[in-house]
Amino acid sequence: MGHRRSAVKRLAHRRGGMMALGRLFAIGLAALMPSSSIAAASDAEWPCQQRLVPVLTAGMIWNGPPIDDVGDWRADPRVTELVEHIVPRDIGPEQGEAAIAAFAEQLGSDKARPITLAFSGLLTETNHERAEVIERIKDLGERQRNLAALIDRLTTELGAMTDAEHGDVSPARDELQQRLTYTSRTYAEVQRTMRYACQVPVSLDARLGAYARALESALH
Amino acid sequence: MVNNSIARTIRSFPELVRRVLLAWAVVALATTIANAETVLVSNEKGNSISVFDAASLKMMKTIPVGQRPRGIILSKDQHTLYICASDNDEIEQLDLDTYKLKPPLPSGADPETFALHPDGRHLYVSNEGNSLVSIVDIEQRRIVGEIPVGVEPEGIGISPDGKWIVNTSETTSMAHFIDNEAHKVVANVLVDSRPRHAEWTSDGKEVWVSSEIGGSVSVIDAGSHQVTHKIKFEVSGVPKEAVQAVGIAITGDRKLAFVALGPANRVAVVDAASYEVKKYLLVGQRVWNLAFNHDQSRLYTTNGISNDISEIDVPNLKVLRSVVAGEQPWGIVVRP
Numbered sequence: 001m002g003h004r005r006s007a008v009k010r011l012a013h014r015r016g017g018m019m020a021l022g023r024l025f026a027i028g029l030a031a032l033m034p035s036s037s038i039a040a041a042s043d044a045e046w047p048c049q050q051r052l053v054p055v056l057t058a059g060m061i062w063n064g065p066p067i068d069d070v071g072d073w074r075a076d077p078r079v080t081e082l083v084e085h086i087v088p089r090d091i092g093p094e095q096g097e098a099a100i101a102a103f104a105e106q107l108g109s110d111k112a113r114p115i116t117l118a119f120s121g122l123l124t125e126t127n128h129e130r131a132e133v134i135e136r137i138k139d140l141g142e143r144q145r146n147l148a149a150l151i152d153r154l155t156t157e158l159g160a161m162t163d164a165e166h167g168d169v170s171p172a173r174d175e176l177q178q179r180l181t182y183t184s185r186t187y188a189e190v191q192r193t194m195r196y197a198c199q200v201p202v203s204l205d206a207r208l209g210a211y212a213r214a215l216e217s218a219l220h
Numbered sequence: 221m222v223n224n225s226i227a228r229t230i231r232s233f234p235e236l237v238r239r240v241l242l243a244w245a246v247v248a249l250a251t252t253i254a255n256a257e258t259v260l261v262s263n264e265k266g267n268s269i270s271v272f273d274a275a276s277l278k279m280m281k282t283i284p285v286g287q288r289p290r291g292i293i294l295s296k297d298q299h300t301l302y303i304c305a306s307d308n309d310e311i312e313q314l315d316l317d318t319y320k321l322k323p324p325l326p327s328g329a330d331p332e333t334f335a336l337h338p339d340g341r342h343l344y345v346s347n348e349g350n351s352l353v354s355i356v357d358i359e360q361r362r363i364v365g366e367i368p369v370g371v372e373p374e375g376i377g378i379s380p381d382g383k384w385i386v387n388t389s390e391t392t393s394m395a396h397f398i399d400n401e402a403h404k405v406v407a408n409v410l411v412d413s414r415p416r417h418a419e420w421t422s423d424g425k426e427v428w429v430s431s432e433i434g435g436s437v438s439v440i441d442a443g444s445h446q447v448t449h450k451i452k453f454e455v456s457g458v459p460k461e462a463v464q465a466v467g468i469a470i471t472g473d474r475k476l477a478f479v480a481l482g483p484a485n486r487v488a489v490v491d492a493a494s495y496e497v498k499k500y501l502l503v504g505q506r507v508w509n510l511a512f513n514h515d516q517s518r519l520y521t522t523n524g525i526s527n528d529i530s531e532i533d534v535p536n537l538k539v540l541r542s543v544v545a546g547e548q549p550w551g552i553v554v555r556p
Contacts, residue, residue, distance in 0.1 A: 051433060051464060053483050059457020060485055063502055205483070206525045209505045213526075
């Protein structure tokens with residue numbers, strides 16, 4: 001996957017002008033697709049470097065009591081309050097861990113059930129958050145694929161316009177060049193957004209892991 | 221000084237007590253020696269190397285290095301750490317006695333992983349961006365050879381006798397066997413999707429290749445270049461997509477192998493003779509690479525999402541603890 005970054009660096013060094021960038025973004029069409037032609041079917045539209053894991057499960061991160069038969073986490077107001085407080089994306093892990101500590105503090109000796117319920121609620125709600133983010137990233141990926149295809153076509157058309165036929169100051173050539181420049185810039189901007197967006201599921205995974213460890217620690 | 225003082229004190233006790241205390245002193249001394257080990261971790265996003273005392277797992281130092289450090293290897297004399305600084309397009313050299321960076325080595329484009337030849341003088345670097353393996357002469361600090369390989373070369377392993385190189389190609393899902401004298405690919409072995417890591421057994425008879433998307437390990441006979449066993453991993457309660465085989469560590473006696481399973485957050489323990497999975501150990505999130513300590517009594521893992529490392533008790537197959545590392549820990553080695 002690192003070839004995408006290095007391809008950018010090499011082309012920036014060796015070539016100038018939008019023709020080169022056009023070719024680069026055409027390469028980006030392939031780069032957008034996860035490699036290995038590419039991954040499993042569920043990964044086909046996934047533009048991020050990390051392989052798509054659509055849903056997190058308790059088995060991946062939870063070392064506490066089983067959650068299957070623990071009941072409905074929404075039935076316990078203490079749990080509901082905690083989950084709703086620390087699930088929004090703008091809550092950092094440290095803030096969430098502090099809230100978990102306060103939640104655990106108020107529990108009596110029979111704390112295993114509410115703690116397990118809390119994990120169940122956090123898992124469910126984090127998966128909802130992730131699912132929304134994943135859909136947005138897939139939309140972004142589709143947009144990039146379309147842009148990359150357009151760049152590929154414009155680059156080919158521009159390359160086919162020989163100087164002999166159109167001259168350096170051909171209006172048609174200028175217009176095509178401008179379209180290519182604009183489309184390439186848009187592609188680059190979306191790509192920057194994509195890099196940030198791809199980190200969001202990773203951050204949610206990391207935060208849920210931190211919450212799971214804080215809850216497990218409160219069990220003992 | 222402390223040991224002399226202990227000895228003087230022991231001499232003043234009656235015989236039985238003296239023997240007990242002597243035994244204790246021997247254990248204490250052995251512990252002191254074990255304490256000398258350090259665990260070194262590259263932090264891909266933190267652009268740093270974390271240094272841990274292996275006994276206490278206390279972080280002793282964090283050394284800023286180049287951009288996106290991933291693969292790390294100890295020099296043959298164990299006084300230098302070679303670091304693939306992927307976005308700097310170079311291999312950095314960290315002096316492990318002073319913890320200062322020495323002049324870097326060339327690497328070719330986008331170095332991700334590499335392997336040290338048994339001669340201790342040559343590094344073989346996977347250049348993911350241009351489908352090459354670059355051979356770096358460490359003393360001369362220059363690239364002395366390039367071997368064309370498959371698209372997006374990734375894992376790389378050198379046979380214990382230095383005669384064979386195995387390089388995996390992420391895009392073509394192949395393990396390439398390279399004759400290291402002719403510098404030519406002599407066999408291409410198809411493995412499962414997105415091969416990540418190639419690990420030779422200590423006797424040089426097999427190469428184990430992990431496949432991230434395939435979620436498997438292909439065991440390849442080094443003589444016939446045939447896949448003789450395919451090890452699959454299924455973790456109860458964990459979705460198939462999360463089971464991504466990456467780092468591999470095989471004990472020197474070839475009794476056990478450990479395979480990092482990425483976002484499954486497990487290390488699989490495999491009987492290296494029967495190729496059966498014995499156990500899954502829950503570690504930190506997105507476990508990526510593995511390293512034994514000197515006597516292989518401990519195994520350490522880098523966990524890229526939870527930003528920590530885990531310590532595994534090898535004889536008892538138990539996870540002992542996890543401690544915080546830098547941002548996105550990736551490579552790991554233990555310096556004796």
